[in-house]
Amino acid sequence: MSLSNSDFKKGPMNKLIQNTRFMLAPLVLAIILVAIHLNPNVQNWLVLTETDLLRQPWRIFTTHLVHLNDQHLWVNLAALILTAILFRRYIQGRLLLNVMMISALGASLVPILLEQDYDFVGLSGVLHGIFVYVGVSLLRTQRPIGITILMVMIVKLGVDLTLSADESFWLGAQVAYLCHVGGAIGGALAVPGLRRKPIDIVKPKP
Template identity: 30%
Template structure:
């Protein structure tokens, strides 16, 4: 049974990386373009799966691929749910509240949301609680650093400016999703008792 769970996680990762690689070939048709976002609604999701280059793609796919193994209790349906909720959340915040963002591509905002949401959910596991707190502290520290001192050396590595607003919005989305999951779980437990 445990082997099947790991195999399913590997399949999910392979599917996501493959889809992102395919989208990357035609990136202009899938990135976030503010002027055409609502007319071409798929960009709400796809903008987060295309990247400014293959190095950017590689770094984000590596971070995404590590998540299910760092947090072994996370289920595929949790990840898929987050992958369906976080991209449009970030895109719509850009569209309605950050009008100066005309174009965007990359998974880093979603990654911040994924790691934040999963860490919050992991707070319920006593053996993993310290690790979850560590990850949350690291994410918060990174966000504070980026919003105080600016972006790190990642911009030089990927050859494009880093939109740190995406990281912050993604983390906020992660807090909402992770907290919502815990609240729903708590209500379900109360109703069964």
């Protein structure tokens, strides 16, 4: 039985799609972030303020799509793409978006509840949540990797706390360390919330 040209091309094309589809959600999000950055008028509808917290609650999530400047945007975009590539075996597609939503909620609520601080934007808190989600998720199946990821995040958050009083040399503003802490908490809570029972998080795999 002979194969037509269309059948011959169909196999490699399907394989290519399967191997790269984990990048679909990050790339779409990257395009959205760039579009928002280029449209200041749109940003005004997304940034969270105290007066809009209850009246326009979507800003709790959308404020993390806005960035202070080009450097802020490109650093977070690079981190998003790198994270999607590194963790593609563990989190992608709808799961990735769900974790980002929960992390965004934590990244907004922690600074608001602790310091009544509404002056924060950017995706970095959400990215912290993704890292913590993967780290906690791997404690059962690949404990050394999970512990390593979580230790790196603990050190990173410690650095954020140390530098919180100073302006970041590349950002030109103070690091929103409470957003990072909140995002990390959101990422940890997303594990039992989305995939497993709490008792299963630290229970070794038989």
